Amino acid sequence: MNRRIGVFGAGAIGGFVGVHLSAGGADVTLLGRRSLLEHRGRLRARRVDGTELAPGDALTLTDDPEALRGCAVILVTVKSQDTVAAAQQLAAIADPDCVFVSLQNGIDNARELRAALGPRVIAGIVSYNIIREQGGALLRQTTSGTIITGVGAGPKQVAAARTLERTLARAGLELELRDDIDRVLAGKLVINLINGVCAASGRSLATTLRSRDLRWCWAQCMREGLEVLTRDGREPANIIGLPAWLLPRVLGLPNFIVTRIAGRLVEVDPAARSSTLQDLERAAGATEIDALNGAIVRLARRHGQRAPANEIITDVVQELAKQRPPLRFVAPAELRARVSAARR
Ligand SMILES: NC(=O)c1ccc[n+]([C@@H]2O[C@H](COP(=O)([O-])OP(=O)(O)OC[C@H]3O[C@@H](n4cnc5c(N)ncnc54)[C@H](OP(=O)(O)O)[C@@H]3O)[C@@H](O)[C@H]2O)c1
Known part of the structure; x- marks a missing residue:
């Protein structure tokens, strides 16, 4: 991917997936709270099989939403109660061509994101558990499973989903694309x-x-x-x-x-x-x-x-x-x- 991937809400899931995308060669910007900045140079992801990954060179940690301007794809990984607020912030800063991928639990997040961002939102899930260790610097997968996303409604969404799939695969993480995502x-x-x-x-x-x-x-x-x-x-x-x-x-x-x-x-x-x-x-x-x-x-x-x-x-x-x-x-x-x- 020649343009950046953003993560809005880099906690357990956003951090884990973000580290993998970065390790897979993408230029990744993780947006979180101020405490995320303490993990600069220390953020790691550990998979359920014990494999531990450090991000690649192009990883930015920020607490400034403006840093997500220019991203081609933004993963939304806030808790559901923060989705509407995240959608409003994203509507103000994201490029018109940006594709959003919700990796959240619950059945209403993609709909709430679409209400603010239009049809360029792909729904998805992470089927495993991640816990934060070492004060949040180590994001540890504790159960097995996959990431599953929809394929997306239009060509831009399909391309974005395929890019995520390939980038994560390079880092050893599986993403499954499904046309029955609901x-x-x-x-x-x-x-x-x-x-x-x-x-x-x-x-x-x-x-x-x-x-x-x-x-x-x-x-x-x-x-x-x-x-x-x-x-x-x-x-x-x-x-x-x-x-x-x-x-x-x-x-x-x-x-x-x-x-x-x-x-x-x-x-x-x-x-x-x-x-x-x-x-x-x-x-x-x-x-x-x-x-x-x-x-x-x-x-x-x-x-x-x-x-x-x-x-x-x-x-x-x-x-x-x-x-x-x-x-x-x-x-x-x-x-x-x-x-x-x-x-x-
Ligand atoms: N953890 C798991 O094992 C797991 C597994 C599968 C699916 N999920 C789902 O994935 C989603 C994310 O879960 P999670 O466990 O990764 O949550 P999390 O660790 O709480 O991560 C979300 C992060 O987003 C931050 N955030 C929220 N609004 C923000 C904003 N406006 N600007 C910057 N940062 C913001 C939160 O900060 P604050 O906490 O300070 O608000 C938090 O650090 C949820 O829907 C969850 O159900 C989780």
Whole structure:
């Protein structure tokens, strides 16, 4: 690529992908908060197989949005609650030909970006977990998976998506292009309903997956999500190797059976934490819960239904976001009891 790639919101995902794009030979500008600037010369990405990458020579870290002027492609990697503000800033500075790629969780981000930026927005997901270590200087992948984006509506978007695919491949990172990206977003949202369960209970992904009570809570959230997304015409795609409809059934089984038939699912790095829990722990204030479990609650209401498991999880996380440390997380058995009572 002869023009720059920008990243708006270089935290865990933006930093990880940005380091790879830079290592793949692109000229990359990462926009983040002031604290990002402390990582100049130190930023690294470590993949799940242990491979550690340093960026290439052409990497700029900045906290000035103006630095994204002139980029050919800008990845949007802010949390969903910051998408509308990011879109407004981008509309003011980005070149008319710039293509935007959302690598965010939730089903509404690309639509919100398009409202401000027009059809030149491609939706995408990252199917794995990244945590920030060493104060944010090391961006570590803790689960396996891929990046998936749409192919884009017009020739410029298609060219941009292919450039990202090639550049990331040079750095050893897979990007899959799909023409059913709306179904992929829905499939990712169903999986992401675990974020709220982890955040409400304060448990890591590994602990959540090994707790029968928390798996049960996740399964109830997934059941509601699958039903309402399908009713809304967005049948969730299978993105983790098990059909979306099968997963809630598997999750309710005893630990030794789950380990046997979905071993990869529960074999998670003990350090892996949902990004919603990471936000609570950093006392970041707002979390992404409204765009995850909260999105299922809203979608259900739109169809004259209720999604009680997702309602409880959303309420608990919103309450936790208002607390000061130490946060009063809800124990697994208590969370299950509350979800169970709400579903009766
Ligand atoms: N982390 C994961 O494992 C993971 C995996 C798959 C998908 N995702 C999704 O990817 C998206 C990004 O998640 P993440 O974990 O990478 O979030 P993150 O670590 O919080 O990164 C987002 C960064 O953007 C910054 N930011 C927000 N608005 C900004 C602005 N106007 N100017 C400059 N910087 C701004 C944030 O700073 P402040 O925090 O100071 O606002 C934060 O540093 C989310 O939708 C998430 O659900 C995350």
